[in-house]
Amino acid sequence: MEATLDPTEKLKQRFGNETFTSQRAKDDIVTLWLPLEKIKEVLWYLKNEIDRPYILLFDLSAIDERSRNREYGYPSDNFTILYHLFSFDRNSFIRLKVALKGEFPTVPSITNLWANANWYEREVFDMFGIRFEGHPHLKRLLMPESWQGNPLRKEHPARATEMGPFRLFDEKQDREQSALQFRPEEWGLQTSSDDSDFMFLNIGPQHPGTHGVLRIILQLDGEDIVDAVPDIGFHHRGAEKMAERQSWHTYIPYTDRVDYLGGVNNNLAYLLAVEKLAGIELPERANVIRVMMCEFFRIASHLVWYGTFAQDIGQLSPVFYMFNDREKIFDIVAAVCGGRMHPNWFRIGGVAQDLPRGWDKLVKDFIDYFPKRLKEYDAMVMKNSIFKARTVGIGIFTKAEAIEWGVTGPGLRACGYDWDFRKKQPYSGYDKFDFDVPIAHNGDCYDRAVVRVEEMRQSLRIIEQCWKYMPEGDYKADHPLTTPPVKKHTMQDIETLITHFLGVSWGPVIPAGEAMSCIEATKGANSYYAISDGNTSPYRVRVRTPSFPHMQMLPYISKGYTVADMLSILGAMDYVLADIDR
Amino acid sequence: MGGLLLIAPGLIWLERRLLAVWQDRYGPNRAGPLGVLVVLADTLKLFFKEDWIPPFADKKVFVLAPAIVVITVLMSFVIVPFSPGFIVVDLNIGLLFFLAMSSMGAYSIILGGWASNNKYSLLGAMRGAAQMISYEVFMGLSLMGVVLITGSFSLHDIVEAQRNMWFVVPQFLGFVIFLIAGIAETHRLPFDIPEAESELIAGFHSEYSGMKFGMFFVGEYIGIMLISCMVTCLFFGGWLGPAFLPPIVWFVLKMFAFIALFILLRASLPRPRYDQLMEFGWKILLPLSLLNVMITAGIILWNENPL
Known part of the structure; x- marks a missing residue:
């Protein structure tokens, strides 16, 4: 049963034997390393072409490998980008990993493959400083725009006591507030259509209907929603x-x-x-x-x-x-x-x-x-x-x-x-x-x-x-x-x-x-x-x-x-x- | 009038206690016997709050708006006959006066929302204006049946005409429409769309605080009382009732029954969407109220000169 679920053979047939390196994981999920150039093709193949396809992008994240106690032969020593896909037909996951080179690597974006890759990639950009080429809005997602550094990198301090005392000067407060100002053009939103001006309504982060510190900016034509931009991260605690x-x-x-x-x-x-x-x-x-x-x-x-x-x-x-x-x-x-x-x-x-x-x-x-x-x-x-x-x-x-x-x-x-x-x-x-x-x-x-x-x-x-x-x-x-x-x-x-x-x-x-x-x-x-x-x-x-x-x-x-x-x-x-x- | 202003806070207490009973909790029960003094505390708090006018607001209109609601509602009470002889003026156009005043009330919402210069308030005001103006129409039409039967706009005459039978029987449809339109007029749940706490955060009065907010608040409660009084007069025989209780007591009892109904509605019903409310009004209530007027008129004509 397990063997038929394993797509490794199929992938090797298609993309060549040397493309993939298997890694044994404790959870028995098929884990494959592959080179950066191949990742988009492989993901496309897994989503669209393979029988019983992996249609769900379950998770996308990264690992900072720089201080890891590596086993011998572990293929990544800087950053690793990590894709978890799920196939409902196979009822199984697959984990794809790509070793990245350099301090601030760049990865091709897969937002045109999966709609939900958008936020995941922004999160990785925010947390690791890894850039995604071809991403429509590569901005910070969880941390404020003005944040220095990328929290999940190992060199980023984990405690407030490691960062020096917090001070809020007037200029800083003004800067932070203007960073929170919503500018429709940054999101590619029109401020008016042919026959009406749009209203931008800021809902939250303090609003009884949002059940928590969620901010949503609505583009409204009268009371009809033209578009919405959720702004999250107010509850981020790392x-x-x-x-x-x-x-x-x-x-x-x-x-x-x-x-x-x-x-x-x-x-x-x-x-x-x-x-x-x-x-x-x-x-x-x-x-x-x-x-x-x-x-x-x-x-x-x-x-x-x-x-x-x-x-x-x-x-x-x-x-x-x-x-x-x-x-x-x-x-x-x-x-x-x-x-x-x-x-x-x-x-x-x-x-x-x-x-x-x-x-x-x-x-x-x-x-x-x-x-x-x-x-x-x-x-x-x-x-x-x-x-x-x-x-x-x-x-x-x-x-x-x-x-x-x-x-x-x-x-x-x-x-x-x-x-x-x-x-x-x-x-x-x-x-x-x-x-x-x-x-x-x-x-x-x-x-x-x-x-x-x-x-x-x-x-x-x-x-x-x-x-x-x-x-x-x-x-x-x-x-x-x-x-x-x-x-x-x-x-x-x-x-x-x-x-x-x-x-x-x-x-x-x-x-x-x-x-x-x-x-x-x-x-x-x-x-x-x-x-x-x-x-x-x-x-x-x-x-x-x-x-x-x-x-x-x-x-x-x-x-x-x-x-x-x-x-x-x-x-x-x-x-x-x-x-x-x- | 002083009495009304005293009852209004009492209503706030009543509502909070009743809601609490229906929602399996205690409600205010600490200040004074059964918590009645909580209203006093609230009022004092409102009085001592900073009289804040947001710098971006249109100041004159902002101050004017809450006054309008209280004034128009209080003015409407002028024509309510609490018992024979206990009435400020028995206008022969009493009902029209009431309708005129409640139409004026819409201004407070529109102006308040507009002057606040806040997007939520504006949305609330917009909804409020549409809602109150539409429901005004059915409210007026639903009363025409009563007026046709009585042949008078004077509330005193209308009550007197119910000696034999309360109008709720022949005018049941009118009563239902009036009640619905009345709730919409006072913008109470389920028709609190201009305020819609979970969407618009108090809507048209978001920016109001202190006693100016208090005026909106009191205005709303006097409004409930007004609609209850009107229902009592128009459909439930006003002060009429068996003689073992004085007329005024009958009136007050009936009025409080309706106030309790209002509160129960608030406790139990969700809020329809703004366009659904409009649709309900124009597509269902309007034809029904017209039908009601036509049938009533037809029957009256038939009775006067049968073929």
Whole structure:
């Protein structure tokens, strides 16, 4: 099976044997190095010509290799550019890497191949200073225009204390403010058409409809949207940079804050990558506990979306009911984890603690309570005719468009494609659970809502199965790299004791290698690509979040609608700014 | 009039408490018994706030706009008969006066939004102007049935004409249209499109603060009261009711029932889009209200001289 999925032979036949060098990655994703001149051709071939093509540009990023503890024969010593493609027909990823020469290399842009390459390339330009030839708007994406340096380069300081005290002089303030001024001509936008002048409306970064520090500039003809320019980066905290100076263990709480509504889902995405690197197999109980908590957080996240979506459309009350229900989930989360929104509860090789006594009653109460509420919400929100009038037929995209723009999760399923990574590439034992993947067919705002509402029911089904069949056993793996290790496993001899001591004081040393995880997070496919060079902290962690490509699609799907519709579109997108900016 | 200005803040408290009840929360419950004093605190706060006029605003118009809304709404109360004899002036063109005043109210939105010199306010003002002017039409037409039956524009006469049967029965369609148009006139949720908090951030009064904002705020609540009073007078027999309660009590009870309805609507309905509201108005309400006038007139003519 694996052999037929591997496109290496085909690629070699087409482009010549010497073009590609394979690299073994810990996650068994086909990883190929290729020369810079060939990259566009190969990508084009993989997207358009190969059988069962790789139609989704899943991720595009770069690695600063200059201080890496390289294995012998590692082909890159400056920068590496990295493409993750995904083929739905093969249900598999491919990773392409190109070694780049020089301090500030240049790469051909692939924006004409994939629409969603635009922001990814801008991000790489912003973070690494790698230029993309042929990119329509190669500007900084996350950092302010006036920023000095490129944060993810190794020479860029990671802490404010390394940069000297911050001062804001008047001139500097003026300079920063004028840098934020929107100039339509820079974006190739017209200020008027033949028969009307356009109005440029600045929405955000402080606006009740944007749910976070998002700025959108709308080009309006009356109230009709001609074009939109999202401006992101206000919530950027450098989550990827932080990973490079945290230990493998102490990075876990930072992941909580990436999609801050998704809670432990983030922990899981990161830890799956780390556990692949370390080669840890989890005991069954740990997996089931993880699944249960992930599904609780999925419901919690969808509840927040449900309420705020209704509120965006002008319905004031549902958000209160839904937050009350979310509070019920948080009661359980607090009983189990101690935390609420940021539980920081999964650990390398398991979870922090076993479930508390009496957890089953709490969970059972919720299972009995919640379906009635969902029914009530259906009547209140989903069946409301004004709600329907505001969402049906608004912000439509098709399955092909969704894939072109990198949409995953409920947005993709609302186009009638039952793609759910929990089913298609089961992790953490999701294959043992019985649940359906809800889909809808029109790909409009209403259908996205339908999918999410049904997902809550399915999550509840999964939770119910966890509650019924919770296996006995350990909540952490018996593996030297489990952090922190279970005490009883450490008291056997001097070796286990030393490993424990080092694991707790320095943090675990994860064997060198690269691994990527991909989970179905609350908002779509979330993936962590972790690189270890055999140290106590990651060499590089790439966080691929679902909201990033979703937001990139906003101008495309909101053109021609009105300002009020844009709020429906944003609401139905279900994004979190921290998830976009990281 | 002083009484009205006192009731308006009371309404703010009532609305906040009722909304809280319907939304599973407490609402203001700390200041004074049941939190009634919270309104006092809010008012004091508004009074002591800096009277800020944005430097880019058109100053005279900016100051004038909030005054208009309060003045026009208060003026309309002149013709409301709270009970027999308790009325400021019983104009024989009472209803027309009410319609004229509520049309004038549209100016406050247009001027306020225009003078603020802010894009959100402008969008809000534009929506507000279109909405109020269109709904004005149906509001007037929906009342014509009542006027036809009574044969008078005087509210006193209209109430008296309901001794046998409240007009809500023969004029049910008129009542529904008037209620919808009334909500649109007061731009309350679900028709708060000129303000649309999640889109336009308070729309036409984004730039207002302090007591000038307070005027818009109070104006809105007196507006709700006005529409409730009008519904009561026109369709629910005004002060009429069984004799065990004095007429004024009946009036107030009915009025508060409608105010509560307004608040309930706010708690439960989402907001349609601006063009949908317009479409609903011109394509559904207008033909319906015309139909209502025609049928009413036809029946009256039939009754006067049957063939």
